[in-house]
Amino acid sequence: MVKILGGLMLVVPQEIKEIIEEDVWGSIKEFLNLGFHIPTGESTIHLTVGLLILLIVAFIFTTYLLNWLRKFLTRKMEQDDKLKFISVFKFARYIIYLVVILLTLSAAGINVTVILTASAALFVGLGLALQELFQDIIGGIFIIVDKSLRVGDVVSIDGKVGKVFEIKLRTTRAITRDDKVIIIPNHKFISDIVYNHTQNHKTTREAVSVGVAYGSDVDLVTQLLIETAAEQKGVLKNPKAFVTFDDFGDSALIFSIHFFTNDSFSDPKIKSGIRYIIDKKFRENNVTIPFPQRDVHLFQK
Numbered sequence: 001m002v003k004i005l006g007g008l009m010l011v012v013p014q015e016i017k018e019i020i021e022e023d024v025w026g027s028i029k030e031f032l033n034l035g036f037h038i039p040t041g042e043s044t045i046h047l048t049v050g051l052l053i054l055l056i057v058a059f060i061f062t063t064y065l066l067n068w069l070r071k072f073l074t075r076k077m078e079q080d081d082k083l084k085f086i087s088v089f090k091f092a093r094y095i096i097y098l099v100v101i102l103l104t105l106s107a108a109g110i111n112v113t114v115i116l117t118a119s120a121a122l123f124v125g126l127g128l129a130l131q132e133l134f135q136d137i138i139g140g141i142f143i144i145v146d147k148s149l150r151v152g153d154v155v156s157i158d159g160k161v162g163k164v165f166e167i168k169l170r171t172t173r174a175i176t177r178d179d180k181v182i183i184i185p186n187h188k189f190i191s192d193i194v195y196n197h198t199q200n201h202k203t204t205r206e207a208v209s210v211g212v213a214y215g216s217d218v219d220l221v222t223q224l225l226i227e228t229a230a231e232q233k234g235v236l237k238n239p240k241a242f243v244t245f246d247d248f249g250d251s252a253l254i255f256s257i258h259f260f261t262n263d264s265f266s267d268p269k270i271k272s273g274i275r276y277i278i279d280k281k282f283r284e285n286n287v288t289i290p291f292p293q294r295d296v297h298l299f300q301k
Helices: 014-032 049-074 079-107 112-118 120-129 131-146 218-231 264-284
Strands: 002-005 008-011 035-039 044-048 154-157 160-167 171-176 181-185 204-212 242-248 253-261
Touching: 044 049, 049 079, 131 160, 131 171, 131 181, 160 181, 204 218, 204 264, 218 242, 218 253, 218 264, 253 264
Parallel strands: none
Antiparallel strands: 002 008, 035 044, 154 160, 160 171, 171 181, 204 253, 242 253
16 A cells, blocks of 8 residues: 655555554444343344434434425425325324334344334233324324315314314314314214314305294295395395294294305304394284293183
């Protein structure tokens, strides 16, 4: 081997070169083998500096690859779909990281079967304890993928009506009509019956029922109810409202005014306004809303 130092030619024998390289590589290997060597019967688990460096490199490479893959898959997606995909991708990332760790340990000479066998009882316990959590995550994935629920949808669940304002991987958040936030586990949407008022479109049909006294002019009642719907703010002009004669009640004739609105979340306010107008028009036109009454017949023996 020939080296030039300050204009002088220095000849290094091949044997010295090999000795130097062996010392360098020996020092590197010794450094990489620093750590814990745990015997486990037939084999030994080596937790060394080299293994730690290998895991770090694997994590960095995997993170870079996943970030590139996420950007590649979402480059043409709309913003809403992109956010939903990222939520699912985060869950998949954890699984990929776990697989990378196991493959790296296996490539480093560690028998991962021993680790999995030793952790089997722990995994079973965690699986049972986190069963509902996994159901929520799977439910969130289904919601995001099949778009069965969107931000802005009005839903009824467990007797509560709410407008969805946030969909996450584990939970969905909605605000109720009394301005309270309800947090819904996502498994509810795949295991329970949930009414989505705005799944097909924003327009919904609502109704207000009222009873009038027997002997009332039913045509006049129908006309007054139609006028009531026309005057109430929030009721759509098209489709037109209509009236149904529902039943002969114990103390009254039962009518319903059916109307359409594109703000079903504010439905109670609209119905309340309609009832105010009905009461006013009935008073002006001498239409009586009866209270429950009974006829009592006394017989003398």
